[in-house]
Amino acid sequence: xxSPAARTHGRPAITLSGIAYGxxxxxxxxxxxxxxxxxxxxxxxxVDLVAINIFGWxxxxxxPGEYDWSDLDAVIELVHSHGIRVNxxxxxxxxxxxxxxxHPEILPTTAxxxxxxxxxxxxxxxxxxxxxxHAVALVEKVAERYGSHPAVALWxxxxxxxxxxxxxxxxxxxxxxxxxxxxxxxxxxxxxxAWGTSFWSQRxxxxxxxxxxxxxxxxxxxxxxxxxxxxxxxxLLDHYRSEAAVIRRHSTAPITTNxxxxxxxxxxxxxxxxxxxxxxxxxxxxxxxxxxxxxxxxFAADLTRGLAGGAPWLxxxxxxGAVNWQPxxxxxxxxxxxxxxxxxxxxxxxxxxxxxxxxxxxxxxxxHSALVPHAGTDTATWREVVELGATLDRLDEVAGTRVVADVxxxxxxxxxxxxDGDARPSQGVEYLDxxxxxxxxxxxxxxxxxxxxxxxxxTRYRLVVAPCLYMVSDDQAAAIDAFVAAGGHALxxxxxxxxxQDDRVRLGGYxxxxxxxxxxxxxxxxxxxxxxxxxxxxGAHGRWWTERMRTTTAKVIASYLDGPAAGDPAITRNIYGxxxxxxxATALDPEDLRDxxxxxxxxxxxxxxxxxxxxxxxxxxxxxAGRSYVFVINHSERDLEHRVVGHELITGxxxxxxxRVPAGSVRVVRxxxxx
Ligand code: GAL
Numbered sequence: 066x067x068s069p070a071a072r073t074h075g076r077p078a079i080t081l082s083g084i085a086y087g088x089x090x091x092x093x094x095x096x097x098x099x100x101x102x103x104x105x106x107x108x109x110x111x112v113d114l115v116a117i118n119i120f121g122w123x124x125x126x127x128x129p130g131e132y133d134w135s136d137l138d139a140v141i142e143l144v145h146s147h148g149i150r151v152n153x154x155x156x157x158x159x160x161x162x163x164x165x166x167x168h169p170e171i172l173p174t175t176a177x178x179x180x181x182x183x184x185x186x187x188x189x190x191x192x193x194x195x196x197x198x199h200a201v202a203l204v205e206k207v208a209e210r211y212g213s214h215p216a217v218a219l220w221x222x223x224x225x226x227x228x229x230x231x232x233x234x235x236x237x238x239x240x241x242x243x244x245x246x247x248x249x250x251x252x253x254x255x256x257x258x259a260w261g262t263s264f265w266s267q268r269x270x271x272x273x274x275x276x277x278x279x280x281x282x283x284x285x286x287x288x289x290x291x292x293x294x295x296x297x298x299x300x301l302l303d304h305y306r307s308e309a310a311v312i313r314r315h316s317t318a319p320i321t322t323n324x325x326x327x328x329x330x331x332x333x334x335x336x337x338x339x340x341x342x343x344x345x346x347x348x349x350x351x352x353x354x355x356x357x358x359x360x361x362x363x364f365a366a367d368l369t370r371g372l373a374g375g376a377p378w379l380x381x382x383x384x385x386g387a388v389n390w391q392p393x394x395x396x397x398x399x400x401x402x403x404x405x406x407x408x409x410x411x412x413x414x415x416x417x418x419x420x421x422x423x424x425x426x427x428x429x430x431x432x433h434s435a436l437v438p439h440a441g442t443d444t445a446t447w448r449e450v451v452e453l454g455a456t457l458d459r460l461d462e463v464a465g466t467r468v469v470a471d472v473x474x475x476x477x478x479x480x481x482x483x484x485d486g487d488a489r490p491s492q493g494v495e496y497l498d499x500x501x502x503x504x505x506x507x508x509x510x511x512x513x514x515x516x517x518x519x520x521x522x523x524t525r526y527r528l529v530v531a532p533c534l535y536m537v538s539d540d541q542a543a544a545i546d547a548f549v550a551a552g553g554h555a556l557x558x559x560x561x562x563x564x565x566q567d568d569r570v571r572l573g574g575y576x577x578x579x580x581x582x583x584x585x586x587x588x589x590x591x592x593x594x595x596x597x598x599x600x601x602x603x604g605a606h607g608r609w610w611t612e613r614m615r616t617t618t619a620k621v622i623a624s625y626l627d628g629p630a631a632g633d634p635a636i637t638r639n640i641y642g643x644x645x646x647x648x649x650a651t652a653l654d655p656e657d658l659r660d661x662x663x664x665x666x667x668x669x670x671x672x673x674x675x676x677x678x679x680x681x682x683x684x685x686x687x688x689x690a691g692r693s694y695v696f697v698i699n700h701s702e703r704d705l706e707h708r709v710v711g712h713e714l715i716t717g718x719x720x721x722x723x724x725r726v727p728a729g730s731v732r733v734v735r736x737x738x739x740x
Contacts, residue, residue: 083461085416086454087114087152088436089382092140093124094425100140103422104147106437110447111454114418115144116381119154119224120186122203123161132206145216152381152418153217155207155308157200158224159186164199171196174235177280185429190233191300192241197307204311212315221381222308222322225348226301231332232293234277238300243272245296259567260288287486288568291536294482298334306341319343323381324372326365328352328497334478335372336518345373348382348420349409353395359700360505360680362405366412367468367504368476368516375467375515377415380406385419385446386434394432400729402449403456404698407731410457411685411696415464417457459714460733466689470515471671474504475531475545477519483568484535484560491592493609494560494652496533503532503558505655506662511675513685523548528669530662534561536568542578549582550642554669556662557583558649559610560590575612576648583648584619584639587612591629599628599651601635605660607651611635614650622661625651636661645669675707693736699726711736 092100107115118125118137126132141151165172165183171193173181181188189196200223211217250256253269262268267286269275278290309320324335324347339345347369351358369378385402387394397405406417424435436450481496507514507530515526519541523529529548534557537545542562549555562578564570571577574586591611593599599607601623611630619639625631630650637648647665649658666673674695675684681701687694694714697707706723711734713720726732 083464084410084414084457085114085379085418086110086112086457087116087416087418088112089119089419089421090115090117090140090144091120091421091423091425092117093121093136094427095423097139099423100143103437104143104149106442107144107149107422108147110436110451111458112149112422112436114150114152114218114416115422116152116154116221116418117141117144118156118207119221120159121154121156122159123163125156125207126161126203129163129167134210141211141214141216145214149216150218151214151216152219152221153207153211154221155200155204155223155312157203157222157308160189160196160199164196168195170235170237173230173233174238176232176234176278178234180235185229187229189230190235190238191227191230191297191304192233192235192238194237197304200304201307201311204308208312208315212312217316217318219344220309220312220316220318220320222305222312222320225323225325226305227297227333228325228330231301232297234279239275239277241300242277242293242296243275245299246275246292247272249292260286260292261567261569262286284488287483287488290486291479291483291568294332295334295479297332298337298478301333302338302341305338309341321346321379323348324369326369326372328355328361328365331478331481331497336478336520339372339374344379345369345376346379346381347372349380350382350384350388351395351405353391353393355501357501357505357680360508361501362408363412363508363683364501364504364516366409366414367514370413370468371476371516371518371521373413375413377413377465377467379416379418380409380414381418382420383409383417384434385436385450386438387432389430389433396434398729399445399449403453404700404729404731406453407456407460407696407733408683408698410460410463411468411683411687411698411733413468413687417453456715459717462692462714462735463687463694463733466687466692466694468513468515468685468687470513471527471669472507472512472666473515473517473521473523473526473529474500474507475519475521475529475534476500476516477534477536479566480519480534480536483564484533486568490560490590491609493592493595494533496535499533499558499560499652502652502655502658503530503556503662505680506659507666508683509655509659509680510663510666510677511673511682511684512666512671513674520544523553524551526553527671528554528556528665530556531561532558535563536566537562537578538566539578545579546582546641549644549646552643554645554647554665555582556647556649556665559612559651575614579646579648580617582639582641582646583637584617584641584646585614585634585637585648586617587614587650589613593628597628599630599635600626601657602626603636605635605657606654607635607657608654609652611651619646619648695734695736696731697724697726697734698731699728702728704728709734709736710738
């Protein structure tokens with residue numbers, strides 16, 4: 066990626082020229098004969114970056130303090146001699162059996178106090194000092210041995226930190242949690258105040274009475290649960306720091322770990338992690354349990370770009386075909402792997418990697434797809450793998466450029482944790498669903514969207530969308546307020562602005578922090594039963610949520626014709642300072658939400674890069690250093706045309722006016738004039 070834009074914290078950016086093509090490579094599952102075939106095939110496919118030693122601990126340290134580097138040395142030399150760079154794992158992701166046998170106290174404990182046994186992976190407690198000590202000792206050895214090896218282009222700390230073990234409730238975690246709380250609140254009184262412990266006789270008199278939010282007989286304390294999420298995210302980040310600090314002493318190569326910005330993992334607040342990565346990397350798997358996996362992929366890519374602060378990032382894992390961990394593991398359609406890969410590139414990735422190189426013959430992932438399938442290389446998968454490598458080569462010049470967006474969606478892990486709490490007004494309202502719904506409306510309009518933190522600088526945007534932003538600090542609310550007052554446009558959806566950072570309801574009527582900005586006041590939530598829907602006087606429909614509210618300064622755009630809030634406003638628009646603030650008080654049907662969004666986008670003067678579609682056509686522009694590239698991704702079953710002038714990189718054709726993109730294909734045009 067060789068991108069000056071990548072976050073480097075004074076360290077060199079990863080030095081691969083162009084768009085990297087890579088995979089997890091687990092040679093320990095195979096013998097040397099296979100390794101030789103592997104590197105030849107990697108060269109054939111154009112794979113130039115392999116992640117190795119991800120699960121290597123039990124091989125390289127087979128007994129406590131006894132190291133065997135022979136295989137790892139041989140593999141690193143072999144890939145190096147074939148011009149392939151190494152994304153070197155620290156190997157600490159899963160402890161070897163000897164460690165958990167020697168120190169069972171490192172095993173993770175679930176909320177009901179049950180120990181989880183070894184035999185799978187990631188069987189360690191993030192607060193375990195014994196685990197940390199052993200992990201750091203291993204990193205010292207690995208970094209010492211390979212820190213200056215010319216093949217090492219990138220360091221891969223652990224693997225998907227917190228994928229399984231983010232929340233540990235053991236006694237050592239309890240002690241660490243108490244220490245974290247003491248640092249956060251200083252006095253027990255301040256903690257009592259923040260947690261609202263006057264409720265249900267929960268008032269603490271000493272720190273050692275406090276526990277993690279272990280399973281209770283009734284509902285637990287919501288602020289305790291939110292603080293436990295904050296603590297747990299920080300514990301794992303601290304683990305990352307300890308490994309990274311060791312590597313830094315031995316190597317100048319950039320360091321990262323693979324995030325899980327994907328629909329089903331929510332435990333880590335990556336806004337606080339991202340700044341510590343030399344390059345942001347993400348793993349993404351299509352989740353077929355979602356109603357719109359295509360839009361979710363684009364959302365995840367845009368969120369990863371947001372985490373990277375707009376800089377190029379790395380797609381560290383995806384699958385060539387089916388995964389093995391969903392109830393129904395859907396194979397990718399022909400061409401889908403190419404489209405998905407280039408969607409990530411269109412949205413800012415300077416590298417495309419996969420899990421994994423060769424499909425395992427044994428173990429619990431043996432039915433997970435790979436670049437080399439069980440059936441070998443005379444397969445459609447392998448032909449697509451080779452084609453993808455050639456295509457990425459043709460896109461090398463795109464590396465380093467950036468996506469520019471006029472519209473931002475605010476995304477908050479804290480609102481996810483807090484807003485999806487156990488005792489919320491409606492279990493039918495889930496934070497991520499509502500964020501996806503807002504994103505999908507923009508995606509279908511062809512609008513390129515940044516996903517930003519609630520603490521982001523919003524000034525460069527024309528429209529800011531805040532879906533279900535339940536928890537906001539005073540400063541975060543003030544930033545949205547100031548953005549609109551200065552002429553920006555905002556669209557906020559229901560269940561936003563309700564509580565402060567301690568989950569304390571903002572009094573005086575909903576939506577608390579945004580009442581004045583939106584020019585409305587609601588006195589009561591009026592959620593709907595799952596089978597119900599309400600009709601608005603515009604003909605639009607809403608589900609899940611309504612509220613009994615009135616306007617103060619806003620204009621009513623639509624009202625409910627029926628339902629528990631019949632006659633009350635459902636969509637409002639408020640002129641605030643030099644800007645405009647919209648409120649949508651129900652979960653509108655997708656087409657209806659898109660209608661409101663279309664008006665908001667147009668009024669804000671935000672541009673669309675592509676046409677309106679059912680989401681099956683994506684057009685995204687990457688630009689920088691006097692160059693610009695238009696990606697047109699056609700997920701549909703019909704050919705399409707897009708107006709652009711320039712040079713098409715995949716076919717090498719000149720495009721004089723209309724670019725033709727065949728059904729299921731992707732085209733990338735270097736524009737003649739940079740907009
Ligand atoms: C990721 C993980 C990989 C592999 C993959 C399967 O969570 O990092 O090691 O398990 O999923 O989809």
